[in-house]
Amino acid sequence: MVTEANIATMEATHACWSCGDMRAAQFCNSCGKVQPPTPVDYFSFFGLPRKLNLDTAALERDFYTMSRKLHPDHYADHDSREQTWSLEQSSRLNDAYRTLKDPIRRTEYLLKLEGVELEGQSKKGTEEARVTGEKKQIVPPDLLEEVFELNMQLEELRASKKVGEEDPALIQELQKHKQALEQKFNDFFEELKDYWNKWDSAEESGSDGHRKVARDKMVDLLNRRSYIRNLVRDVNEALGS
Numbered sequence: 481m482v483t484e485a486n487i488a489t490m491e492a493t494h495a496c497w498s499c500g501d502m503r504a505a506q507f508c509n510s511c512g513k514v515q516p517p518t519p520v521d522y523f524s525f526f527g528l529p530r531k532l533n534l535d536t537a538a539l540e541r542d543f544y545t546m547s548r549k550l551h552p553d554h555y556a557d558h559d560s561r562e563q564t565w566s567l568e569q570s571s572r573l574n575d576a577y578r579t580l581k582d583p584i585r586r587t588e589y590l591l592k593l594e595g596v597e598l599e600g601q602s603k604k605g606t607e608e609a610r611v612t613g614e615k616k617q618i619v620p621p622d623l624l625e626e627v628f629e630l631n632m633q634l635e636e637l638r639a640s641k642k643v644g645e646e647d648p649a650l651i652q653e654l655q656k657h658k659q660a661l662e663q664k665f666n667d668f669f670e671e672l673k674d675y676w677n678k679w680d681s682a683e684e685s686g687s688d689g690h691r692k693v694a695r696d697k698m699v700d701l702l703n704r705r706s707y708i709r710n711l712v713r714d715v716n717e718a719l720g721s
């Protein structure tokens with residue numbers, strides 16, 4: 481009989497709870513029974529190496545195949561544990577797919593697996609940082625001049641709004657500035673892909689040094705991206721759009 485205790489042991493040895501053969505992350509390779517979820521990362525969940533260049537069409541196919549196989553309807557007359565596990569595995573599958581198919585989320589996720597804590601990028605996080613004065617986002621060096629100028633213009637705009645004056649020239653300037661920032665935001669992908677390649681080849685060669693370099697570059701780039709996004713938001717708020 482299969483007891484809770486020996487399920488736990490079998491999990492540790494990656495054996496199927498039902499037939500005892502080797503199991504995959506979701507199903508037993510031999511008897512096809514749904515397996516209890518194990519705490520594997522999303523890459524392993526899909527049987528993928530920890531690389532950033534990813535065939536998203538293949539990922540999508542795998543996702544749909546697994547979704548069908550894990551669908552709770554198939555398990556209505558199965559062991560109640562299998563029913564629960566198919567639900568848990570489905571929800572994990574959805575999380576894994578949603579994270580890996582998106583290039584930014586995939587990168588952030590990998591960095592998190594590598595132990596990187598990214599700067600608070602949420603709107604809430606940024607606002608808290610503003611209030612408490614803690615963990616201010618560092619201005620990326622190549623943006624220093626631009627940020628300085630932009631902040632001056634924003635101050636000016638807020639001041640003129642306070643006294644109920646419109647300054648069309650200033651508004652136009654700010655809109656131009658915003659467009660330039662948005663362009664930078666879009667260019668960011670090219671740079672990111674370059675680091676993906678560096679990361680992937682470091683992963684293949686097993687070079688810790690190269691991995692670290694690629695990792696740190698990606699962290700800088702993502703922080704820069706979130707900085708620019710926040711700036712664009714500030715401009716939009718000031719313009720009232």
Ligand SMILES: [Zn+2]
Nearest residue numbers: 496499508511
């Ligand atoms: Zn089995």
